[in-house]
Amino acid sequence: xxxxxxxxxxxxxxxxxxxxxxxxxxxxxxxxxxxxxxxxxxxxxxxxxxxxxxxxxxxxxxxxxxxxxxxxxxxxxxxxxxxxxxxxxxxxxxxxxxxxxxxxxxxxxxxxxxxxxxxxxxxxxxxxxxxxxxxxxxxxxxxxxxxxxxxxxxxxxxxxxxxxxxxxxxxxxxxxxxxxxxxxxxxxxxxxxxxxxxxxxxxxxxxxxxxxxxxxxxxxxxxxxxxxxxxxxxxxxxxxxxxxxxxxxxxxxxxxxxxxxxxxxxxxxxxxxxxxxxxxxxxxxxxxxxxxxxxxxxxxxxxxxxxxxxxxxxxxxxxxxxxxxxxxxxxxxxxxxxxxxxxxxxxxxxxxxxxxxxxxxxxxxxxxxxxxxxxxxxxxxxxxxxxxxxxxxxxxxxxxxxxxxxxxxxxxxxxxxxxxxxxxxxxxxxxxxxxxxxxxxxxxxxxxxxxxxxxxxxxxxxxxxxxxxxxxxxxxxxxxxxxxxxxxxxxxx
Numbered sequence: 001x002x003x004x005x006x007x008x009x010x011x012x013x014x015x016x017x018x019x020x021x022x023x024x025x026x027x028x029x030x031x032x033x034x035x036x037x038x039x040x041x042x043x044x045x046x047x048x049x050x051x052x053x054x055x056x057x058x059x060x061x062x063x064x065x066x067x068x069x070x071x072x073x074x075x076x077x078x079x080x081x082x083x084x085x086x087x088x089x090x091x092x093x094x095x096x097x098x099x100x101x102x103x104x105x106x107x108x109x110x111x112x113x114x115x116x117x118x119x120x121x122x123x124x125x126x127x128x129x130x131x132x133x134x135x136x137x138x139x140x141x142x143x144x145x146x147x148x149x150x151x152x153x154x155x156x157x158x159x160x161x162x163x164x165x166x167x168x169x170x171x172x173x174x175x176x177x178x179x180x181x182x183x184x185x186x187x188x189x190x191x192x193x194x195x196x197x198x199x200x201x202x203x204x205x206x207x208x209x210x211x212x213x214x215x216x217x218x219x220x221x222x223x224x225x226x227x228x229x230x231x232x233x234x235x236x237x238x239x240x241x242x243x244x245x246x247x248x249x250x251x252x253x254x255x256x257x258x259x260x261x262x263x264x265x266x267x268x269x270x271x272x273x274x275x276x277x278x279x280x281x282x283x284x285x286x287x288x289x290x291x292x293x294x295x296x297x298x299x300x301x302x303x304x305x306x307x308x309x310x311x312x313x314x315x316x317x318x319x320x321x322x323x324x325x326x327x328x329x330x331x332x333x334x335x336x337x338x339x340x341x342x343x344x345x346x347x348x349x350x351x352x353x354x355x356x357x358x359x360x361x362x363x364x365x366x367x368x369x370x371x372x373x374x375x376x377x378x379x380x381x382x383x384x385x386x387x388x389x390x391x392x393x394x395x396x397x398x399x400x401x402x403x404x405x406x407x408x409x410x411x412x413x414x415x416x417x418x419x420x421x422x423x424x425x426x427x428x429x430x431x432x433x434x435x436x437x438x439x440x441x442x443x444x445x446x447x448x449x450x451x452x453x454x455x456x457x458x459x460x461x462x463x464x465x466x467x468x469x470x471x472x473x474x475x476x477x478x479x480x481x482x483x484x485x486x487x488x489x490x491x492x493x
Contacts, residue, residue, distance in 0.1 A: 085109055112136055116203075119145040122182065125190055131197040139203040140194055143230055146182045146207045162230075162258055176258045181208050181231065188213030195220030203248075207231050207259075214239025228252070231259045234267030241274030249278060254285035254312070268292030272299035282307040289314035297323030307331040315341025318372050322349025330377060331358040338364065342372030350378050357402075358384045365390030367398065374401040381405060387412035393420030400427045407433040407460075414439060418446035418465075426450060433460035440466055 088099060088109060100110035116139035117130070124130055125145060130137075144164070153165040157175050166175050191206060191213040201221040205228035206213070217224065219242060226248040227240070240246065249271065253263040263286040278300040288311075296303065303324055308331070318339045321327065330351070332338070342348060357373075357380045364370045380402050385391060392415040399405075405428045410416065416439055425431055434455070436442065442465035447455075455461050 081109065085112065088113060115139060117141070121145060122186075122190070125193065128193075135197075136200075137198050138200055140198065140201065141205040141228075142187075142190065142194070143205050143207045143228075146187055146190075147176060148180045148182070149176075157257075159255060159258060162252075162255055164258070178259075181259070184208055184210040184213070188216065192216040192220075202226060204228070205230070205250075209239075210236050211239040215242045218242030218244075226250075230255075231261045232263070233261055234264055234270065237263075237267045237270045237274070240271055243275065245277070246275050247277060248280045249275060250282040250284070251286055252284040253287070254310075256285075256310075262287060265289055265292035265295070269295040272296045276300060276302075278303050280305040280307075282309065283311060284309040285312065287312045287314075288317065290316045290320045293317050293320035294323050297321070297325070297327075300324075302326055305329040305331070307333065308335065309333045311335055313339070315339060316343050318342050318369075318376050319348050321351050321376050324351060326353055327351050328353055329356040329358070330354060331360070332362050332373075333358075333360045335362045337366055338362070338369035338373050340366075340369065342369055345372070345375055348372055348375050350376055352379055354380050356380065356382045356384070358386075359388050360384075360386045362388050363390055364388050364395055367395060370395055371398045371401070374398050378402055379404060382407040382409075384409040385411070385413060391416055393417055393423070396420050396424055399424050403428065404430055406430050407435075409433075409435040410439055411435070411437040412439070414441055416441060418442045418451070422448060422451045425454065432458060434458055435460070435462040436465045437462065438464070442466065 088096075088106075091099065096110055096113060100107045111133045112135060114134050115137060117134055117137050118141040119125055119130065122145040125142070143162075147164055149165040155166050157164055157166055164175055187206060187208050188210055191204075191209060194201070194204065195217045199220055199222075201217075201224055203226035204217060204221075204224065207230035209229060209232060214236065218239065223245055224243055225245055227243065227246055228250040229236075230252045232251070232253075237251075240249070251263055251267075251271070254260045263283070265288050268283075268286070268288050269292060272295040276299055278296075279302055281296065281300070281303060283306075286308075293313075296306075297320060304326055306321075306324065306327060306329070310333070316339070319342065321330070354377050357377045378401055381404060383399060383402065383405055384407075386409075391413045396413075396416055397420065399408075400423075408425065408428075408431065410421070418441075421436070421442065425434065431454075444466065455463070
């Protein structure tokens with residue numbers, strides 16, 4: 001008997017079972033990441049198409065792979081310039097330069113936010129790029145742009161507010177020669193452009209300007225309030241008469257090793273007659289005498305602050321301060337002498353409105369000139385002495401002339417002793433504030449009971465006379481200052 005498998009299967013009755021469901025395989029981590037990345041790519045494409053009406057460009061090659069991680073959309077593009085400017089103004093000024101690097105639009109907005117600019121290259125001004133880049137300037141400094149100097153030089157010479165680049169072949173007569181400064185006609189043309197571009201200018205600084213250049217600025221900038229002039233002569237100050245709202249003037253006549261110009265009584269008189277609304281005046285390296293200061297006092301009756309830096313005044317100029325009827329602050333800085341010939345005490349007069357007297361890095365060895373200064377400033381309420389040479393006990397004792405002092409600040413007065421300080425401060429009945437810093441000739445152990453009792457009733461006391469002892473106390477227990485204190489201890493262990 002033969003058996004056929006086909007026949008056997010056909011004649012045999014079997015119950016047909018339902019198909020068993022297939023078990024789904026668990027998704028692996030790479031699969032999940034691929035799906036999420038692809039979904040993210042689709043969503044980003046949809047957002048970009050909704051934000052921009054321009055269609056996306058086709059890839060450069062049909063074989064190029066799509067970018068699976070495109071850059072995030074720029075949501076700031078939905079904001080108007082005015083709204084974005086309002087937001088950027090709330091940020092600190094230190095962040096402005098960093099924000100300008102974000103994109104071209106932010107760079108443009110940064111130029112609209114900037115109000116003060118120091119121009120280093122005259123070509124940037126002459127080409128007109130400055131007004132395109134910074135259209136809303138209110139303060140412009142042209143001093144460095146007016147001086148030709150090697151920009152790629154690694155030698156930078158700085159003297160107070162003045163700094164220039166020099167090479168190894170500079171002249172022994174000075175770092176800035178007359179030929180290094182642009183011609184007055186070029187500077188005047190630049191001042192004319194600045195006035196036309198920025199009519200709301202509040203402050204400008206220039207060097208070598210003439211009367212014509214100053215008149216151009218005065219005609220265009222009616223609201224100018226602060227003027228800084230370097231290396232200008234007496235007759236160039238005639239242009240100052242065109243400024244109607246000028247309140248702050250800084251004249252720099254002579255700066256050693258940089259440039260030298262003469263501003264005498266003639267220039268001071270022209271300035272006084274042209275700027276009757278002055279509030280602050282600074283004269284740096286200027287000549288003059290009694291007549292020039294007297295003219296300023298008589299014409300500028302609103303003058304409140306007078307600063308003399310490295311003055312070259314003739315003897316007797318202190319007596320003219322009595323004509324400054326509204327003077328509240330007198331500052332002397334880097335003066336080699338106070339007054340070489342002040343004259344008799346009875347002819348000096350006094351500033352009845354004076355409140356503050358500042359002496360910084362001045363030579364006060366001349367007792368006659370220092371005494372005349374205290375006599376003129378007899379009603380003063382605050383005296384600040386910083387790094388003054390020759391301020392010994394006998395010179396400081398002249399300050400007893402001022403009997404209404406409420407604040408005395410001493411810093412870097414290394415010749416003054418504790419006894420000399422006590423003699424003066426105990427004579428001031430109205431004294432309320434005392435500051436003594438880095439006066440190394442004063443010692444804590446020399447403080448007498450009378451001086452200690454005065455310290456206890458003061459409203460403000462800053463007593464740090466001996467910087468060495470202060471440094472030793474602050475480093476106590478740290479191991480610093482002891483020879484091998486920390487290093488050799490580690491070696492022993």
